[in-house]
Amino acid sequence: MLKAVVTAPDELPIDLSFIQSHAVVDSGVDEDLLQFLTGAAVARLDGMNGLLGRAIMPQDVVQAFPRADLYLRLQYGPAFALNSVSYFDRENSVVEISNARIFEDDAGSFVQLDSLPNAAPRIDAVTVSYRAGWQSAALVPNDVKLAIAMMVATWYHNREDMTSQAFSHQVPGGVRDLIAPYRRVGI
Incomplete structure (x- = not known):
């Protein structure tokens, strides 16, 4: 990561x-x-x-992951809004994921994907953009x-x-x- x-x-x-x-x-x-x-x-x-x-005030975060998983742990929380999730496909084209959800548990903030994307093997295979921090x-x-x-x-x-x-x-x-x-x- x-x-x-x-x-x-x-x-x-x-x-x-x-x-x-x-x-x-x-x-x-x-x-x-x-x-x-x-x-x-x-x-x-x-x-x-x-x-x-963790984040105190609202701030924008972009985090890349080396592989696609159904659950992506966010480094920076508490996350309260998901801006976008995308991945590089096998042709290295950026593909937006529209069915992702953000949630929080005792371990922190996560993004959950409905299905596993066929991402290219690269260090920034999946990118998540989100807002973190207490909302005000x-x-x-x-x-x-x-x-x-x-x-x-x-x-x-x-x-x-x-x-x-x-x-x-x-x-x-x-x-x-x-x-x-x-x-x-x-x-």
Whole structure:
């Protein structure tokens, strides 16, 4: 399976006023820095390599598979919309699959095909395009939002004490506990 290509989300899952309140920062003070730190906290949690192992906000994903199967496990979830599924046939022509469905179980998001396509033997034999993440900021669990706010507040108030390496890896106490129920372990 090839690495999924992800288009970053358009918005953050938490608004700056909540971050300012949680970090006890006056409105209008260091807003650019707080916005930067919020983006860094989301990036630290979001995605396959993030602490959550899943998408937070809606984002477009294109994932290729080396062979056709009736069930294709999606790397990036939770997946909520299927944009398209296609495969390369034996003549290397792209064929759209219209009878695919997306579903979620305890192991993550999957695409189910009604029948097995006769795909060409190539590393990108089947391609799935889908939307992943909680569908809006309002649907992002409060525990995840609080984890982001805790990370931003810690980084904001302790920025002089951090080297760039420590900054990129430091996660305040309690964050892992807050996100644990939502965490997905990669495949």
